[in-house]
Amino acid sequence: MPLKITNFSNAILYNISFSLPQGHNLILLGSNGVGKTTLAKILSGMIPSDSVDIDGISPSTTFGHSRAKSINYVPPVLEIFDSFISVKAFLTLSCIEPVCNIEEVLNQVGILHLSPKLCHTLSSGESQLVLIASALLHQANYTIFDEPTANLDPQKIQSIFSLLQKSLPSKSKIIITHHLDLAYQLGFDILFLAHGKIAFYGSSADFFEPLHLETLYQGAVIKENHYIRVNL
Amino acid sequence: MKILAIIFSVFILCIAPFFGQVSLDLASVLDTKSMQHKIFFDIRLPRVVLAFLVGGILALGGLIFQIVFRNPMSTPFTLGVASGATLFTAIAIVLGFTTSVPLFAFVGAMSTVLILFSVTLRLSHHDSSSLLLIGIALSFFYSASLMLMFYLSNLQESYEIMRFTMGSLDIVGFGSIPILVFCAVLLLLVIYTYDYEVKLLLTSYEFAYLKGINVKKTTYILLFTVSVAVGVAVSFTGPIGFVGLIIPHILKSIYKVSADRLIYPIFFYGGVFLVLSDLLGRNITSHTDIPIGVVTSFLGAPFFIYLLLRSHKV
Structure with missing residues (x-):
């Protein structure tokens, strides 16, 4: 069953329709304020809409395990109200199945040492890894990662890149990013938003055609020896 | 430290009924024909039980409001529940229904809740800060109405209204205790039932929502x-401020664990705090009781500021 959004419009988005079969991944690109996060919140049901259908359910009107199982959204920053919640306690809450192997996921993400720490004391890079671990434990059919590499140092970007590439193999990942090189290296299909509309939805190879990049980014982005870089 | 606190608390709860304007000793209390027996079982014991239950309810209520509203200053009093009770009490007094004061106070508190909920249901989406602002607006409206009641009342009525706003734990017999036990058990039971949801609300509303929780329904319940x-509670005792605000903060800064693990300690120590405040209020001066609201604020405010300073050292 695919994820489907049909003819959605609001104050900033106009006539959005697309579908994504389960198991396929997508990268959501577009300039600041174009509505990427809004679209993510609509897809995950946090902004009510009856235009979304995932596995036959409408996420904004369905509650319980079936909704949680269908879609998850990973915010750009880890926000936790209670300052005494530890990483382990947070990850225990992240798991929606009766049994979860938290230690295995912590090992996979390489943050076993953070387990007893309080979430409030983590650095931004550590928080980002905890968020990824949380998504891996949640195991939704569709997981939206909202700017998973914002404000991170190169090593952290590297480890998040390989996690995004390899993890949740049978599930769908939707990644919102401004990091075009990351988008290019991941090779997932691209959905590009401009002026509130879908300006491009297709393969990575077509999107990263030099001429296509030139039209979309007016020379701000160039492709050079299989790398995408900002033209400074 | 924690064990000492528990021992001290149990000690306070045990000795509280024995002290007051008339000191009681165990031997005369056990003598069923004595006056002391009557004072102990008809006045002191119900009073301590009342103080414990009301303290527990106010403290736990404060914690839940702080979690739901994401605001360390919110308590049920912030939303106008207590002001509603006070206003309706004033109306009862001015209209001459002095015997039905608890009933009026309860109607005042509950009608505030109903107004609050009917307004929030009209909001397009769940927004805790709007609810808080509506509560504050209601409180101001009630204060103005209370002023009007003062203006319309005679000297005797004004005094009675004033006395209610200071809070009082004066009761005779156990008549009102069962309903408070029921409320306390109901509150604890609901929090126990929604344990998983409360834990998720302690992270973020979005996170709770994405785990499948109906956040709006849960917070409303x-x-x-x-x-x-x-x-x-307020209908029996009048508004007793500060307990709901400070007890959750004090326990968090002492225990240093997440709030879901503090539900029972907050109820227990909220109760103990009010029993202790009442014990002091009854014994500081030999000829009169100091109003309970005054004691809770006198005890709580300096300790609260001390704890804040200690946890936010420069």
Whole structure:
């Protein structure tokens, strides 16, 4: 069953329709304020809409395990109200199945040492890894990662890149990013938003055609020896 | 430290009924024909039980409001529940229904909750800060109405209204205790039932939502239960400020664990705090009781500021 959004419009988005079969991944690109996060919140049901259908359910009107199982959204920053919640306690809450192997996921993400720490004391890079671990434990059919590499140092970007590439193999990942090189290296299909509309939805190879990049980014982005870089 | 606190608390609860304007000793209390026996079982013991239950309800109510509203200053009093009770009490006094004061106070508290909920249901989406602002607007409206009641009342009535706003734990017999026990048990039971949801609300609303929780329904059920319990408590004792605000903060800074693990300690120490405040209020001066609201604020405010300073050292 695919994820489907049909003819959605609001104050900033106009006539959005697309579908994504389960198991396929997508990268959501577009300039600041174009509505990427809004679209993510609509897809995950946090902004009510009856235009979304995932596995036959409408996420904004369905509650319980079936909704949680269908879609998850990973915010750009880890926000936790209670300052005494530890990483382990947070990850225990992240798991929606009766049994979860938290230690295995912590090992996979390489943050076993953070387990007893309080979430409030983590650095931004550590928080980002905890968020990824949380998504891996949640195991939704569709997981939206909202700017998973914002404000991170190169090593952290590297480890998040390989996690995004390899993890949740049978599930769908939707990644919102401004990091075009990351988008290019991941090779997932691209959905590009401009002026509130879908300006491009297709393969990575077509999107990263030099001429296509030139039209979309007016020379701000160039492709050079299989790398995408900002033209400074 | 924690064990000492528990021992001290149990000690306070045990000795509290023995002290007051008339000191009682165990031997005369056990003598069923004595005056002391009557004072102990008809006045002191119900009073201590009342103080314990009301303290527990107010403290736990404060914690739930702080979690739901994401605001360390919110308590059921912030939303106008207590002001509603006070206003309706003033109306009862001015209209001459002095014997039905608890009933009027309860109606005042509950109608505030109903107004609050009917307004929030009209909001396009769940927004805790709007609810808080509506509560504050209601409080101001009630204060103005209370002023009007003062203006319309005679000297005797003004005094009675004033006395209610200071809070009082004066009761005779166990008549009102069962309903408070019911409210306290209901509150604890609802929080126990929604344990998983409360844990998720302690992270973020978005996170809770994405785990499948109906955040709006859960927060409304929690707020409604707290409001009923606090409404009943206030109808018997008048508004006793500060307990709901400081007890959750004090326990968090002592225990240093997440709030879901503090539900029972907050109820217990909220109760102990009010029993202790009442014990002091009854014994500081030999000829009169100091109003309970005055004691809770005198005890709580300096300790609270001390704890804040200690946890936010420069």
